[in-house]
Amino acid sequence: MVATSQQNARETDGVEPAAQTLHVGELEICPGEGLALAAGQALMLSVREFDLLVALARQPGAIVAREALYDAVWGAPMRQGDRSVDVYISKLRSKLEQAMPDRRFIHTHAGFGYRFQPQPSRDVDNGPLRGR
Template sequence: MAQVLVVEDDPTIRIALVRGLTERGHAVASAPTGLAGLEHAVGHRPDVVVLDLGLPDVDGTAVLRMLRGVSRVPVVVATARDDEAEIVAVLDAGADDYVVKPFSAAQLDARIRAVLRRAGGGDDPHDTEVVVGALRIDPRSRQASVDGRPLELTPREFDLLHYLAARPGRVVSKRELLTEVWQLPYGGADKTVDVHLSWLRRKLGETAQQARYLHSVRGVGVRIAAPEISAPDGN
């Protein structure tokens, strides 16, 4: 059971979501405005927040940015806005997932469980540390480092990096990443993958033009590989 906060201004939708998630075993609280939701999230520290964007007082994206300033609670954005630029902006602001209305309580429940699994970390005793060059990823502790420097990764960034690092040298398609990392079996926006890869590159100290670990393969996907070591000059 998870402690869920639903931030939704439409009373009909809010009541339906509270009822549907409660029937699926969650403890659900709700708020009709962005500021009320932010206050509840900070004061009660729910396990996950379901956040609408079209709120009457403060736009949901602004609420998300304010929440990210004080908390790393997983956030599933649930909204009628389906524009790709809007989706990228929300992911860039720190959302963990995005679902477009109309959707069923069962689908939202599945999204909630998925983000909680990612945030909670792996507890499989057979999970072992993955090493690619000077990049080290421990799925048990959900910690990663490069060149001995700890990486501050969001749950999604960690899952993406771990998925790629567990397949060194293999080109992984964006569709596969959307299916396996984002749990979107019917596809999604490739831009979502591009945005997260950009964040990872920045944290790894590289760019798409000067790649060290993450190498894009045009029209196919991305692969991870250890940096090549240049041979020293000599006779």
């Protein structure tokens, strides 16, 4: 599992070093190795899951559109109606939560995309629309 990602060219990546170790919260990700550590514990991720995690973790706090994620992970433009990203977001969430039950990393912005951020201190997530 998790052999590698498809584009490992860490040399000519322009602005940012692509294959550098990423630290987001208590997550540690080595894009070049396909290794992700959650609080020191290795996550068992498939290639798609890992690439998706990397694509998200590269821009912590930013909202990334499905199309952008698909393009980053699948390397092709997303066909309309394709739910692959959603499915893998779900799988990723599941494994992240399993490893770190009290943290939330992936936040949904309906109509926009997903945002990767470790545990917003005050979670404003849809407050006033919940209990009615």
